[in-house]
Amino acid sequence: MTTPPPSPLAAGRSDGASVRIGALVPLSTPGWVEAGHHLLVGLQLAVHEVNAAGGIAGRPLELLVRDTAADPQKAAAAVEELAGLGVAALAGEYHSVVARAAAARADALGVPFLCSSAVLDALTEQPTEWVARLAPAQSHGWRIYADFLLGAGHRRIAVATQSSVYWASGTRVLREYLAPRGGSVVELDMTTLSPTAVCEALVDPGATALLLLVGHPEPAVPIVRAVRRDRRLAEIMIGAPAGQPEFPTWARLLGGDSAAVPFLRYLPDRLGPLGARVEAALRERLGVAPSFVAFEGYDTVVVLAEVLRSRGADEARAPDPWTRVAVEGTRGLIRFSRVPGIGVRQWTWAPTQVVDRDPAHPDRFRVLHTG
Template sequence: MTTSSVRIGVLAPLTPPGWDQAGRHLLAGAELAVREVNDAGGIAGKPLELLVRDTAADPRRAEAAVDELARLGVAALAGEYHSVVARAAAARAHALGLPFLCSSAVLDALTDEPAEQVARLAPAQSHGWRIYADFLLGAGHTRIAVAADPSVYWASGTRILRDHLGEVIELDMSAPVGDALAGSRATALLLLVGHPEPAVSIVRAVRRDPRLAGITMGAPAGQPEFAAWEAELGEDGAGIPFLRYLPERLGPLGARVAAALRERLPEPPSFVAFEGYDTIAVLAEALRSGGGAAWPDVAVEGTRGPIVFSRVPGIGVWQWAWPPVQVVDRDPVRPGRLRVLHTG
């Protein structure tokens, strides 16, 4: 199919039950990068164009979108936030031989077999969650409870935590969280659940239970990153450490992009918005070089540092190893402010 533009297909959760705020941030970053690429002359004189498809956190919907975008002649695929959805998209892209740069999903096993045309910007779950486990150990937490939804992603996270922390207690999600946690002797509860529910209800229940006054809550998947968390929970949502993938201080490019994203978004840009921008920057460079899948030949100055791809043991896709990782929480005194607690 011949077109007057170079097309990139973008997958993102833009409606519930997908985490639509994450999807909007991802798309805002991608659209900003496209505007800058086109202002600089596009790709070989052709404008870059995004064809956006909403996955709504549904793997089957993502697979159908990949098939449709392939028929429409996209040069590459980009995006997605939810790991299980990204995994489905990556498998379909691999089967079709279509380059796919995953922006934000972290599940280690993004593909079942080595996939030459698939790459990822986000750190693998085993890397980021090990850093989170180190933070917990440093804070004196050796007996951890998890409230976990049934999912490949949450199960993988639980295994990583158990490997590095030792004792991890999986709470019975059919019982009231206060009763299950009060008898566990755990000093921390990790929320390995969806947002807004059941995460919001669990936080409120813990905050209001006097038996749990000394419990630390954590959310390694990053639920408190977005403004909706503060809007829904206020002070109750503060002091809950989570992972985000930003450096402690942005360089000149990151600072410029942050300022531009603030004009596009109704709240401060999350790390996901920077992932969206970096995704398009990488793909644009790959396409200028004549192909979207020569990942080891791509080197780009991203918003969060220099981006290059390599093979990482145990991971079947080309990986940026590694983006910066922080453990952050919302300040209990000012929940709108984020505090960096640990870097890795």
């Protein structure tokens, strides 16, 4: 009988002095560098704490970090490289389209990949046992956002959007959820419109909310400035479901205009003891309040450490290391399951809020709706 070669998970447990995890993070433009930094700091803090507690069966955990720069091809190449180095698993990534490319290569190579932040429902084309995800699927989070819009009295929604699978998917989720409930979505194509033209387009259709399904800072910041300064649009609510206002750069660039822009955030209303302790440690490392992305990074390593501690070398040769996971993360108990229409193992669901920056104190957040 031929013995099958060990999976990368088994190799990561048995080769070398350390147990290595490959970390995929956007650390240079055109990637969202600020989000990537928060994600990496969360990953690093958890690795530090795992090692302080004795590592994995006495062996230290080590991160091998690769910058994806929001480039799917670069991410796929990094997966190939890290698999060749014998990493135990892959972790991270923020951008959905990039994570999809990484997941495809991880599945093909049989490398466990725990995606931290990307939300696109179709993270893989086919069901796989190798990939799992912490962040809620886009269809889940954006329906919660649509509920918030309806509850706030918004039925006619305009979306300023760019060409992207992610933005197109978000627009579709909103339209399909709002239409049966008396709502409608009008698309404003930012490949042809300037921020001033967006203002003109908003005057006649009667939309009461404008959602920014565009990149940050360009063109999101100029759009906000233009709309805020147009007196005809004083009653228009600006929203950003993808989370652009979460990070300090948003407030720094927009000042007072940064407030009252609701977005999705994946945190509970109140953190438990673990979450509160980690929040303080993340704040110390970041120098600012940690975003939900930093918590996602931390929880990713918590899950992978549990997997590596609990599975023996023989079991590690098989796919699907996720089904037995039940571990306390910073935002609740993490378990994975199958969700119809989603091909990866999914935590169902991380706590989800709609929040904005308080107009009276733009450095503080207000919880507007909880899903």
